[in-house]
Every structure is written in structure tokens, then in C-alpha cells.
Amino acid sequence: MRILVVHNYYQEAGGEDEVFRAEVALLREHGHEVSTLTTENGAVHGLRSLLAARDAVWSVGFQRRLRECLRQTRPDVVHFHNTFFRVSPAAYYACRDAGVPVVQTLHNYRLVCPSATFYRGGRACEDCIGRTVALPGIRHGCYRSSRGQTAVVAGMLTAHRWLGTWQQSVDAYIAMTEFARAKFIAGGLPAEKIAIKPNFCPVDPGIGHGAGGYALFVGRLSPEKGVETLMSAWRRLGGTVPLYVVGDGPLGPVVEEFVGKTERCHWLGRQPKEKVLALMREAQLLVLPSECYEMFPLVLAEASAAGLPVIGSRHGSIGAIIDDGRTGLHVRPGAPDDLASKVEWAFSHPRELAAMRTNARAAFEARYTPDVNYELLMGIYDRARNGAVV
Numbered sequence: 001m002r003i004l005v006v007h008n009y010y011q012e013a014g015g016e017d018e019v020f021r022a023e024v025a026l027l028r029e030h031g032h033e034v035s036t037l038t039t040e041n042g043a044v045h046g047l048r049s050l051l052a053a054r055d056a057v058w059s060v061g062f063q064r065r066l067r068e069c070l071r072q073t074r075p076d077v078v079h080f081h082n083t084f085f086r087v088s089p090a091a092y093y094a095c096r097d098a099g100v101p102v103v104q105t106l107h108n109y110r111l112v113c114p115s116a117t118f119y120r121g122g123r124a125c126e127d128c129i130g131r132t133v134a135l136p137g138i139r140h141g142c143y144r145s146s147r148g149q150t151a152v153v154a155g156m157l158t159a160h161r162w163l164g165t166w167q168q169s170v171d172a173y174i175a176m177t178e179f180a181r182a183k184f185i186a187g188g189l190p191a192e193k194i195a196i197k198p199n200f201c202p203v204d205p206g207i208g209h210g211a212g213g214y215a216l217f218v219g220r221l222s223p224e225k226g227v228e229t230l231m232s233a234w235r236r237l238g239g240t241v242p243l244y245v246v247g248d249g250p251l252g253p254v255v256e257e258f259v260g261k262t263e264r265c266h267w268l269g270r271q272p273k274e275k276v277l278a279l280m281r282e283a284q285l286l287v288l289p290s291e292c293y294e295m296f297p298l299v300l301a302e303a304s305a306a307g308l309p310v311i312g313s314r315h316g317s318i319g320a321i322i323d324d325g326r327t328g329l330h331v332r333p334g335a336p337d338d339l340a341s342k343v344e345w346a347f348s349h350p351r352e353l354a355a356m357r358t359n360a361r362a363a364f365e366a367r368y369t370p371d372v373n374y375e376l377l378m379g380i381y382d383r384a385r386n387g388a389v390v
Contacts, residue, residue: 001381002033004075004100006066006091008082009040014220015199015298016107020081022202023377026370035073037066039086046144047085047152056085057156063090070098077381079103084110089160092169101171101384106180106194108295111166112187114153115142119224119292122334124315129187133158161188171384176296177317183293192389195380198321199296200373203273207307207361208281210353214242215343216283216308218276218299219290221249226289226313231258232336233289233343239263241347243287244279246271280306284353285346288312291333296321301368307361309353311342327360 005027007020027034039062047053055061070078078095080087080102095102110116112129114137119125127136134154137143143150160166166189173194175181185191219225228251234243242264245255252269259265271279276299280286286303288294293316300321303310312318314330322328329346332338346353366372383390 001077002035002073002075003027003381004035004037004069004073004078006037006078006080006083006087008084008087009038010082011041016082018298019105019107019199022200023079023373026202026374027377029370030374035069035075037069039065041086046146047149048146052085053152055088056152057088057159058090059086059088060090062087063094066091066094067098070094070100075100077101077103077384079105079381081105082107084116085156089156089165089169092165096169101387102169103172103174103380103384104170105174106176106184106295109180109183109187109293110153111157111189112184113137113142114150114157117224117292118183118316122223122291124291124293124333126183128154129183132161166190171387172380172390174380177320179293179317179320180295195376195383195390197373197376197380198367199298199301200368200370201298201301201305201364202370203277204369205277205281205302205306207305207357208283210282210284210308210357212242212279212282212284214244214283215285215287215311216244216246216279217287218246218279219288219297221245221247221251221255223251224290224292225249226291226333227251227255229289229291229334229336229339230287231255231262233339234258234262234265236336236340237343241343242266244268244283246276246279277302277306280308283308285343286310286312286328287339287343288318289331289333289339290316290318292316294318301364304360304364304368307357307364309346309356309360311339311346323359323363327356327363 108116114134128134138150141147143153174197176198181194245267248270255267259267286308290313310328312322313333324330329342
């Protein structure tokens with residue numbers, strides 16, 4: 001099969017970029033002829049300029065690039081990852097004009113929420129879901145804390161809703177959990193076009209043994225990831241459980257101060273993937289207290305591959321992915337007392353934790369391996385090409 005994969009890089013590298021690269025590599029490993037077409041937001045800071053705002057709604061320049069690429073590569077399917085904002089939904093129309101089916105992975109909630117996170121004011125927020133115009137998001141300035149820039153995003157969503165872009169110009173969407181699929185359906189995307197395919201772990205680290213005796217956090221150090229809840233929980237634990245924090249972000253200085261004052265807590269900053277996987281093999285727990293609706297953090301698939309139980313928020317996709325009591329434990333979002341209690345329980349019940357480790361690895365082998373992911377992806381491509389519903 002000839003496949004064209006399109007992706008818009010953000011200014012800060014993240015999980016979407018990793019998934020894009022991993023899926024391209026996976027397809028090539030299976031003998032497909034894969035071309036890529038990428039762009040990046042570069043030094044543009046948001047949607048302040050008229051040019052950036054125009055491109056977010058309809059990028060003539062990228063559409064022209066894509067038309068030429070379609071002419072040269074003649075793909076059987078075009079798979080989009082991120083289109084925000086320099087690719088824009090205009091790219092779908094170039095594919096439609098060329099008679100090439102379109103697959104769009106839904107890496108975040110951008111198509112139903114201007115901020116893409118369902119998060120505002122320290123809590124999960126669904127105020128804009130299902131609205132023709134995302135007026136609450138504009139009022140609160142949910143994109144980059146700017147009413148003007150949020151209005152551009154909301155305008156893009158409204159314009160393409162009126163044009164029928166989401167209904168008519170995408171042949172198949174990929175959501176990563178049933179929870180996420182339900183939110184997109186509530187937001188107006190066609191249910192019959194939304195398939196479920198989780199992220200996967202491209203490199204099998206092998207099951208670990210948790211010999212390090214510590215808990216691990218891996219992620220962006222930002223409020224929506226529950227970093228403040230994490231720190232409050234460990235203050236309550238009073239140094240009884242070691243914690244390693246991997247990642248960087250706007251709360252980096254706060255985390256640095258926290259580890260300097262809290263016994264047996266360590267901040268490692270950003271680490272290469274091999275180091276993260278090694279830490280997972282030796283950890284006893286992964287802690288993900290996110291307060292937003294996560295889509296499918298790659299660390300969940302990686303933890304599963306390492307047989308690492310996860311204590312995570314019970315809402316959103318994290319709650320859907322963790323099998324409470326079998327592969328990990330659920331906690332209330334934004335509740336440090338509940339998080340501290342669950343961590344204490346896990347470290348005082350080694351037999352139950354060992355069973356969770358076995359179950360987590362079994363979940364990886366059943367759902368998150370490259371082979372399983374490849375079969376799911378091929379099924380979605382076939383349905384898109386044949387015009388079949390999910």
C-alpha cells in the first residue's frame with residue numbers, strides 16, 4: 001500500500017510526534033511505501049497574526065504543497081496526525097479532490113474544545129461540547145489565555161462545522177479509548193466513522209521487578225497533569241515512599257523547590273526514552289494524577305510493557321485504560337489525600353502489587369504491541385478505502 005502521513009509539529013515536542021514517527025516506522029517495517037509531509041509552527045507564538053489566523057482556518061500554502069505531493073506519490077490513503085495550525089482542515093479538501101481517502105487520528109480534543117484539553121480553572125470542563133460556537137471558551141480565553149486567539153480556534157471549528165468538513169471530508173477517525181470516542185460523538189463527529197485504536201509501545205522493555213522500591217511520575221510539569229496534587233500527596237507521605245519525577249514544564253521551578261524540601265524525592269528533568277523505560281522496570285508504581293481528560297499518554301503503554309502498575313485519575317481516558325484493582329488503582333482527580341492513601345496501600349501490599357504487575361504486562365501483550373496496533377491500523381485503512389463504517 002502507498003500511504004502518505006501528514007503531521008504538523010508543535011513548538012514543543014510531545015507524544016503526538018512520537019506516535020507519528022512510531023507509526024511511520026511500523027508501516028515501513030511491514031513493507032508499505034510510506035511518504036511523509038510535515039510542517040511546524042516554528043517560532044510563531046499562537047494565533048496573534050492575521051497570517052497565522054488565516055492558516056488555522058484555511059491554509060492555502062499547505063494545501064498547495066499537499067496537492068503536489070499527492071500528484072507525485074499517488075497514495076492509496078492519507079493519514080493525518082496533527083493539523084493545527086499550519087496544515088488546517090483545507091488539506092482534507094485537497095485529498096477529496098484527488099479521490100484519496102482520509103484518516104485522521106484524534107490525538108487531543110481540539111475538534112470539540114478550543115483548548116484541546118477539556119480543562120479550565122483547575123478542573124475538567126465540557127462547557128463548549130456540542131455548541132455551534134464555543135462561546136464559553138472565547139469568554140474564558142481557553143487557548144493561550146487569550147480571548148482573541150481562542151476566537152480564531154472557535155471560528156475555525158465553527159466554519160468547518162458549517163462547511164460539513166468533519167462529516168464529509170474525513171473517511172475515518174481514530175480515537176484512542178471508548179471514553180474519547182463518546183466525547184467526540186457528543187461534540188458532533190459522526191459515530192459511524194470513529195474507530196478505536198490505542199497508542200502502542202514500539203520497543204518492548206521487558207517486564208521489570210520493581211526492585212528500586214520507588215514511585216515514578218513521567219510527564220509534563222504543568223497544572224493539568226496534577227503535579228500540584230502529586231506534591232501535596234508526597235508531603236502527606238512524609239518521606240515514607242521515594243519518588244522520582246521525570247519531565248519538564250512551567251512548574252519546573254516549583255518541583256525543584258519541592259524536591260529540595262521533601263525527603264526521598266528526586267527530580268531528573270527530561271530523560272531519553274531508554275532511561276525512562278529503565279526507571280519503569282525498577283519502579284513499583286507509576287503515578288498519573290492528571291486533572292484534565294487525557295487522551296492516551298504514551299507512558300501508559302510503556303508502563304504496561306514494563307509490567308508497571310499505575311495509580312491514576314479515575315476520569316477521562318486514564319480511568320478507562322487502568323483496570324482498577326487489576327492493572328492499577330483509580331484516585332479522585334485533585335485529591336492528594338486519596339492519592340497518598342492509595343500509594344500507602346500499594347506499598348504495604350506487595351502480593352497484590354505483584355499481581356497487578358503481571359496483569360499490566362498481560363494487557364500490553366493483548367492490546368499495546370506493535371503487531372496488535374498494525375492489525376488495527378490496517379483495518380481502519382481498509383474501511384476508509386472501501387467506504388465502510390466502523
